[in-house]
Amino acid sequence: MTTSTGSGTGETRRGCPVSHTEYGDDSGLLGHYALLDAEREAARFHFNDTRPRGFWMLQRYEDVLEGFQKHRTWTTRVRSALNPAPGVPLLPQDLNGEDHVKLRRVVNPFFAPAAVKRMEELAHRRCAELVEEVRPKGSCDFVAEFAIRYPTDLFLALLGLPVSDGEFFLPWSETLFGGFFGGDPAAAAEAREKILAYFDTAVNERRAAPRDPAEDMVSRLIEARIDGEPISQEDILTICMTLMLAGLDTTRSALGFMFTHLARHGDDRRLIIDDPSIAPKAVEEFIRMYPLVIQAGREVQEAEHFHGLDLVRGDVMWLGIGSANRDPRKFPDPDRFVIGRKGLNQHLAFGAGPHRCLGMHLARLELAAVLKEWHERIPHYRIAEGVELTERGGQLTMPTLPLEWDV
Numbered sequence: 329m330t331t332s333t334g335s336g337t338g339e340t341r342r343g344c345p346v347s348h349t350e351y352g353d354d355s356g357l358l359g360h361y362a363l364l365d366a367e368r369e370a371a372r373f374h375f376n377d378t379r380p381r382g383f384w385m386l387q388r389y390e391d392v393l394e395g396f397q398k399h400r401t402w403t404t405r406v407r408s409a410l411n412p413a414p415g416v417p418l419l420p421q422d423l424n425g426e427d428h429v430k431l432r433r434v435v436n437p438f439f440a441p442a443a444v445k446r447m448e449e450l451a452h453r454r455c456a457e458l459v460e461e462v463r464p465k466g467s468c469d470f471v472a473e474f475a476i477r478y479p480t481d482l483f484l485a486l487l488g489l490p491v492s493d494g495e496f497f498l499p500w501s502e503t504l505f506g507g508f509f510g511g512d513p514a515a516a517a518e519a520r521e522k523i524l525a526y527f528d529t530a531v532n533e534r535r536a537a538p539r540d541p542a543e544d545m546v547s548r549l550i551e552a553r554i555d556g557e558p559i560s561q562e563d564i565l566t567i568c569m570t571l572m573l574a575g576l577d578t579t580r581s582a583l584g585f586m587f588t589h590l591a592r593h594g595d596d597r598r599l600i601i602d603d604p605s606i607a608p609k610a611v612e613e614f615i616r617m618y619p620l621v622i623q624a625g626r627e628v629q630e631a632e633h634f635h636g637l638d639l640v641r642g643d644v645m646w647l648g649i650g651s652a653n654r655d656p657r658k659f660p661d662p663d664r665f666v667i668g669r670k671g672l673n674q675h676l677a678f679g680a681g682p683h684r685c686l687g688m689h690l691a692r693l694e695l696a697a698v699l700k701e702w703h704e705r706i707p708h709y710r711i712a713e714g715v716e717l718t719e720r721g722g723q724l725t726m727p728t729l730p731l732e733w734d735v
């Protein structure tokens with residue numbers, strides 16, 4: 329991982345210290361947080377010059393929160409500071425202002441706490457089944473054999489599709505994700521076509537035989553009108569694709585970091601074993617401590633001064649979630665796992681403002697279900713000896729987590 333900060337050398341851009349840290353590189357486990365922590369403490373802001381457009385890094389909690397709230401002038405025309413090119417279309421992410429509000433109004437009800445609660449029974453049942461599959465073996469690659477499969481099954485259920493389709497859907501989504509992070513672009517493009525064709529068939533089936541639009545999201549998307557117009561087939565497919573891209577890799581990654589922590593910290597694991605009802609609070613502290621979406625990107629639409637930064641139209645902003653969630657000014661002793669810490673629900677792991685994560689209640693439910701069902705069946709486990717754990721850069725994830733337990 330290349331790293332060096334201009335804070336100490338006096339190198340500046342528009343008066344702001346320059347950072348050369350490459351956050352897209354892979355590193356040893358928790359390497360990115362160490363760099364983010366160091367840069368946040370070295371200077372309030374940095375200009376990072378590792379990309380042709382460069383980006384302005386907001387790092388402190390209060391600044392990052394304010395950045396999320398400036399949605400009128402800082403828009404998602406740039407979604408990631410590390411990759412500011414438009415990329416594949418995403419909905420509702422790519423919309424801003426009134427258009428965004430109108431589409432969120434259509435989809436929000438399916439992700440509200442009450443709607444997500446309808447998936448609770450399935451989340452626990454499916455999780456228990458998958459844990460029972462690995463339990464007799466005494467070991468598994470937690471990422472490949474569990475953490476990838478579980479959210480995929482629930483995602484299909486969310487769209488009202490058969491969970492059993494996970495069998496062929498999973499290899500496609502893995503190939504597609506691989507393409508975003510250095511894998512074979514041709515294979516990724518082919519996988520994307522297959523996924524879109526799969527969604528297309530599912531949506532057409534629902535057009536032919538609609539279900540209750542109050543409970544079935546695809547039927548609702550078909551039936552909904554925005555300014556009197558139906559949502560096009562293409563946009564419905566983009567919404568399905570967005571939910572897949574936004575929901576699968578994130579949930580899987582969160583599980584990897586959580587279970588690494590629990591395997592390494594027997595005391596924290598004991599808290600969950602002794603009282604599984606603390607699972608939702610534990611999830612919250614885990615995603616504060618290990619925010620895998622370390623940044624959200626934005627593009628500045630109007631010149632302005634932001635706490636001493638001179639910004640011009642077209643500037644790329646890095647809203648540093650990974651720095652804010654571990655900012656000791658907001659969360660004292662940020663490296664400690666403290667269930668029920670003060671102000672915990674103000675963490676920014678799901679973003680803030682109008683683009684705040686649509687799937688956050690679902691993610692919370694899924695993660696809490698795993699804490700409960702896994703520890704009920706496999707309370708004690710360890711990381712296989714001699715394994716060097718790593719994390720992918722960009723949006724953090726662990727490629728592998730080999731766990732062992734006694735059977």
Ligand code: HEM
Pocket residue numbers: 404407419420421422432570571572574575576578579582615620621624625649676677678679680682683684685686687688690691
């Ligand atoms: C631990 C798991 C998750 C994390 C950490 C996470 C994180 C985030 C963050 C930080 C954003 C804001 C991005 C921005 O402001 O530019 C976001 C947006 C979004 N997330 Fe999640 N997410 C998770 C799970 C999910 C799931 C399970 C789904 C759906 C099935 C989902 C769907 C979305 C969508 C659609 C958006 C865009 C919302 C909009 O622009 O209006 N996420 N997520």
